[in-house]
Amino acid sequence: MKLGAYMIWAAVAVAAGAIVLLGYFTNLDVIIGLRLVWLVLLRWAILLAAGGLGIGLVNLASVHLAKVSEQEPGWPYSGVLIVFFTFTLALGLFFGPDSPWTLFVFRFIHLPLESSLMALLAVALVVAGVRLAGRRRDLLSLVFVLTAILILLGTGPWLIGSESVTHERILWVRNWVVQVAAAGGARGILLGVAIGGIVTGLRVLVAADRPYGN
């Protein structure tokens, strides 16, 4: 390893990570001054995240402005985005995020739009489920569709026989799939994510990975 300025950055990164990590396992109040450092570091991180969000907004606006100016394919949609982006930003900047105008835009434009997208998603999923058995004629596809039907049957109400033994058994199957099979898979995923996060964090802490550059 060559000596250089990057070692300073590595030392800063390792120190910051160690201090933040230390906050999970110790009472920082015991160590005088360390809590303050820890809090400052976290605030800096939040500020950097907010700055990143602002840079992302600027980048988004510039990209679509370029599309509109060059009239690339789909430029009208970019124009609409720029218009509403400017409008919403202006509302928030001038009237505040909790102003009635801003809430109005949210409640009557943003919220219905996203809800409609979810509704379309529901229709698309149903269509895909219907076609799945016909398109992919294999056992896994059939199992997938039958499992979905069983979960739906166990989740939703029945017109008749909600108190029947059949409903009880189907409900039991549903709970078993959700709480055992699906939870087992979910735990595996979580464990993988956790291990990956730990390894990544340790590599940064020991300066093996230097995302801040050499």
Place this chain on the structure above:
Amino acid sequence: MAAELRCPMCSKLNPPGAEECGFCGARLRPLVVGGEPEGSRISADGTDDGAEASDWLDRMRAGSGADEFEENAPEDEADSAGSPDWLGRLREVGPSEEGPPPGEVPDWLGTPKETTAEAPGEETGGAELAEVPDWLSRVRDRQAQEAEPAWGAEPEDGGAEGQEDWLARIRDGGIPANAGPALPPLTPDSAVEAPTPGGRPSPDWIERGERLGAGDSIEPVEDSGLAWDIQSGTDLGWLEEVAPAEGSDLAQAGPAAPPREGWLAELETPSDELPEGTGEEAKGVEPAASWLGNAEIAVERPFTGEDEEIIRPETGEADWLKELEVGADEPSSWEDRGQRKIWETAGEGGLGWLAEYDASVGKKPDEAGEPTPEGEQLEPGWLSEIRAPDQVLPSEPEAVVPAKWEEAAQPERTPAGELPHVAALVFGAQEPGGGAQTPDIDLSSLEVELPDWLGEHKAAPAGGEPAGPGGVDLAPATLPAWLEAMRPIATFRSVVEVAEEEEQALESAGPLAGLRGVLMAEPVVAMPRAPTIGAAKLEVTERQYAQAELLHKMVEEEERELPSADRRRLRLPLVRWAVSAVLLMAVILPITLGIPSFPLPSQVSRDLKPLMALVNGLPVDRPSLVVFDYDPGYSGEMNAVAGAFIDQLMGRGVPVVSLSTRPYGPALAAGLLDRIASGRGVPAGTGYLHLGYLSGGPTAVQIFAAAPQDAVRQGFDLPADAEGQAVCGGWDCPILSNVHRLSDFSMVAVLSSGTENARTWAEQAHPYLGQVPLVMVLSAGAEPLIRPYYEALEPQVNGILSGLPAAVAYEQANQLPGEAHARWNPFGAALMAIEFMLAAGVVYALARRLLRSGRAQRG
């Protein structure tokens, strides 16, 4: 010393004194043309040639020659029995051949003893002119009657006519200057430098031969004193005896043959077959009779005193003869050696050109094979005549060989008691037109079968390639096995190919500019060239080949230009429309018409009871923190689920403080809390409060967990008074008066539609919660990933509420029907519709598959 005479034609021994061969009838002694009296001829220098000739002849005859003949007679008899076939063929003269009648022997052959004892010239006086046999006279007469074309003209057919012509010309002395055989280049120097002691005339038969060989260079011959009157009418009787038979191969030679004797004609026959430069030795040896063969060997190199000793019979085989590959054992016969003596004498007579010729035969092939201008000049004219016009004389020796015997007159100039002197060969002094005109004669017809020992010698250089140093036939070189293994495959060139001069690169710069074949200055290894080793074959297994083929196909498939997709037929999305219609109807009908109506869940889930107990146990003096971290798209579900939960909180009087880590979260919280609070009559600021948006993701959650007041400085949609002024500014509101940290809240409830935010709160806030319960109100889809936190031995999540059925059950359990109940029937109807549609799709697919399989079985 009397000795038996060997017939020059059949090689049989005849008694001494016989004039004709008793076996073949050939003249044993040559006829003397002209009959010039002995001593009548004076050489150019005024000496008596006849005396000189007698000296060397006497020395030859009185020397070892005769004794040798006698000593080797028995042995030679045996050798004669094994004479080559071509000699026997000479004996087989045809009936048309007009030779001397049997028993009639020419004078020059009839007195062998005298011939050997005395100078030939003495025996061939003018008296022999009267001894012309009758058969020869007939020939002369007939030839005289025939008009012959000019010498050098091509005869239409060979044979006797041509033969007669040249004989007639000889008689008439009409031998054109360019038709006769070219004499060797006897320059005045050569003739004068070898004066004949005593001035004895040379033998006539030698002179005759010399004159014949002179051809168009008669004048030099006359100048040299070798006078031979070819116009004297003296006939070559002995020559006519050996004239080729009519119709035979030799007879086909046409008029070119006459200048030579028959045996001489044979000597020239293979000239057209032998390659240039390589056949001169065969030509020089093969056509000659056996007695001549060794004689020409004797003049292989310039005659010196050492040669005198070498060729003596006492010494046996000469060393230089051993060096010759061929005939090393052949000339052991006495006759050969005797004839060698003759040619030794010829060498003495100044046959320097002949010596050089033979030397060229025995030396390097390139020297003998390369025709040089001198060599061309050495070609006798008479030899040129018998050569086809298109046949270029290969080299000088071929032209020189026939004149050997002609040079036999030169020994006459050799001083007595001295070694014979070989006249210097001055090529430039030769007649320029000696070989100018050559009759078109098919020499191939004159070809005779060569003896084996001559054939070997001929065949060696016939290929045109040198046999190597010393002419040794070496076995091809072989490489050792280890070296052979190291040899590159298919790159080894055992033969270095040298390009032709025209193909070689032309030097373009430097002092050698303009020259071809210049050695390159740079080493060969430094020149760029194509790698040869790298061209080795690549061993590819079948599997590798198959993989390579597969890769090749994939690349081709990627590079293949897809055909333009045909405009698909406009097909209505009937399935989508049908699904959408069914779903709409399933949602709208329960809302509008109230049908279908689904029964409410009669049982409470096992997860609800702890949650309900937890909520019911919350203190009312501390606010509960409700985090709105769900997307607006999930608001339909989440508002129904979260509404039941918040309604219970507010129903119990627990202050609610909202917070969101999403930008649109505060608006969602404001809308839900305001709606529930307005329904419950809970005032803002004291019953509920919005802290607003917490930016920063997990880090912000950690900060908020550690220091809530440092994370969120300002609230959202704070309560205002009648004038619209904010009553409080957030943390200074009464509801948060006792809250300084996260653990000061009575409960933290996370309303999340996804797993990330729920995990973030469960992981980041859990260390700071202390005894504060963490409750997850989730969408049905997020439940599986959050449940592990809930069902752990040390759970990080203390309560969980997910999905609309649980919310309905929660409301039903709390006896607070809310929004979940209102959406129960549409929810049930939509699920039922979806279930039916999925089932229909599965049934349709199975039925279609069965139908197709049935059709396939039937078809």
